[in-house]
Amino acid sequence: MRTLIQNVQILTMKKGEKSFHGELLIENDRISAIGTNLPKTEAKANKIIDGKGMLAMPGLINAHQHTPMSLLKGFSDDCKLMEWLEHKMLPAEARMTPEDIYWGAKLAMAEMIKSGTTAFADMYVHMNEIAAAVQETGMRASLTRGLVFMQNDGGKRLTEALDLIDRWHGQADGRITTMFGPHAPYTCPPEPLAEIIKLASQKNLPIHIHLAETVEEVAKIKTKYNCSPTAYLHNLGLFTEAHTLLAHGVHLTHGDIQLLRGMKGGVAHNPVSNMKLGCGIAPVAALIDTSVTVGLGTDGSGSASTVDMFEGIKAAAWMQKMEAGDPSVFPAHQVLEMATAESAKLLRLDHETGTLEAGKKADLILVDMNKPHLQPVHHVESLLAYAVNGSDVDTTIVNGKLLMQGRKLLTIDEEELLHQAAIRARRIVDGI
Numbered sequence: 097m098r099t100l101i102q103n104v105q106i107l108t109m110k111k112g113e114k115s116f117h118g119e120l121l122i123e124n125d126r127i128s129a130i131g132t133n134l135p136k137t138e139a140k141a142n143k144i145i146d147g148k149g150m151l152a153m154p155g156l157i158n159a160h161q162h163t164p165m166s167l168l169k170g171f172s173d174d175c176k177l178m179e180w181l182e183h184k185m186l187p188a189e190a191r192m193t194p195e196d197i198y199w200g201a202k203l204a205m206a207e208m209i210k211s212g213t214t215a216f217a218d219m220y221v222h223m224n225e226i227a228a229a230v231q232e233t234g235m236r237a238s239l240t241r242g243l244v245f246m247q248n249d250g251g252k253r254l255t256e257a258l259d260l261i262d263r264w265h266g267q268a269d270g271r272i273t274t275m276f277g278p279h280a281p282y283t284c285p286p287e288p289l290a291e292i293i294k295l296a297s298q299k300n301l302p303i304h305i306h307l308a309e310t311v312e313e314v315a316k317i318k319t320k321y322n323c324s325p326t327a328y329l330h331n332l333g334l335f336t337e338a339h340t341l342l343a344h345g346v347h348l349t350h351g352d353i354q355l356l357r358g359m360k361g362g363v364a365h366n367p368v369s370n371m372k373l374g375c376g377i378a379p380v381a382a383l384i385d386t387s388v389t390v391g392l393g394t395d396g397s398g399s400a401s402t403v404d405m406f407e408g409i410k411a412a413a414w415m416q417k418m419e420a421g422d423p424s425v426f427p428a429h430q431v432l433e434m435a436t437a438e439s440a441k442l443l444r445l446d447h448e449t450g451t452l453e454a455g456k457k458a459d460l461i462l463v464d465m466n467k468p469h470l471q472p473v474h475h476v477e478s479l480l481a482y483a484v485n486g487s488d489v490d491t492t493i494v495n496g497k498l499l500m501q502g503r504k505l506l507t508i509d510e511e512e513l514l515h516q517a518a519i520r521a522r523r524i525v526d527g528i
């Protein structure tokens with residue numbers, strides 16, 4: 097199968113490359129050619145997409161998600177994280193059946209495809225159902241079974257984590273990869289955490305964990321272990337043993353940031369979730385100055401309400417400019433990079449996705465620029481960072497396959513999905 101996208105403005109997101117008018121050829125799951133006036137491409141293609149008025153760019157990569165929490169969006173807003181988690185989310189989550197998880201994950205995937213996200217990192221439970229949804233929807237995902245060790249479960253959770261890895265790593269035409277997912281320093285004591293770090297190192301798999309999200313977490317760890325959450329993880333050898341995806345990293349001291357220097361992986365910044373929960377402002381500039389990779393995530397829609405990464409892109413830029421009191425920090429290109437190439441590094445998928453290049457997987461979106469709020473086009477990157485909304489995405493392609501065209505979902509029955517989501521969500525929260 098060869099698909100040619102012609103007559104399109106292209107932003108590859110390769111370092112230092114400006115957007116240009118040209119064409120892009122997809123052969124099966126990969127980009128085979130990209131440029132201006134490619135030789136004889138039309139003759140080679142079985143399918144042609146006219147990109148007039150469109151902008152092609154790499155699909156966005158959401159580096160931190162809890163997809164099934166889409167069923168809980170708007171259920172508990174305007175309260176503190178620990179209260180939100182312990183009194184609302186955990187009781188609601190305890191009622192979710194595997195089928196609820198499947199439909200909740202699919203609801204989030206529909207929202208992601210419709211707002212230009214092609215890959216995501218997920219941490220949740222009932223991972224077989226989430227993996228099945230990924231397989232069907234056609235997205236790319238890095239999945240983890242979230243692990244909390246608050247009471248003895250006889251190893252049930254860890255068995256499920258290992259089962260996810262055995263069953264699903266490399267499946268769905270390679271679109272699914274897996275990680276270990278110890279939930280957070282405050283839910284994972286040293287012994288089980290050390291064991292997971294050892295397993296991750298042996299299996300050469302990454303670790304996805306929440307870190308330093310709130311001041312309460314910092315105080316809890318200080319009382320328990322007399323150190324910061326970051327030092328707690330460092331002392332267990334995490335940053336040298338495994339590629340690590342750290343979600344949040346809001347409350348990091350100068351000393352904490354030094355502990356992250358040279359780590360494999362990096363930090364998933366979730367500005368919308370952090371602002372909405374009043375958690376604080378992550379020291380993104382200091383992390384980048386220390387050569388720590390910073391990608392972009394939304395967090396689950398139970399907290400963030402939206403998994404539209406274009407909202408996250410705006411929020412990340414605004415937050416850092418405001419914090420620095422300087423509009424020149426975090427220019428458009430840099431925040432777009434955070435949402436694409438840098439997030440790809442966190443998922444350990446940068447050899448496959450995150451930029452548009454011949455040889456990489458065909459994970460890309462077409463943004464319809466022919467709209468009042470996106471004209472005129474002086475600087476396309478400025479519009480993408482500060483003016484585009486998820487609903488401006490016209491076409492979403494993952495692994496060379498069309499998942500949405502003309503805003504119509506092609507792998508999901510949207511009507512059935514909305515029906516299932518509505519009845520299940522109502523049942524789950526009833527009486528909580």
Ligand SMILES: N[C@@H](CCSC[C@H]1O[C@@H](n2cnc3c(=O)[nH]cnc32)[C@H](O)[C@@H]1O)C(=O)O
Pocket residue numbers: 162181185186189219220221241242243244253279280306309369395396399
């Ligand atoms: N509760 C599960 C573990 C699930 S891991 C994913 C967990 O992360 C929780 N979660 C979602 N967003 C956040 C956040 O921002 N900080 C901390 N936890 C979160 C979410 O509610 C979910 O319970 C068990 O007992 O096996």
Ligand SMILES: [Zn+2]
Pocket residue numbers: 160161162306343395396
């Ligand atoms: Zn989270």
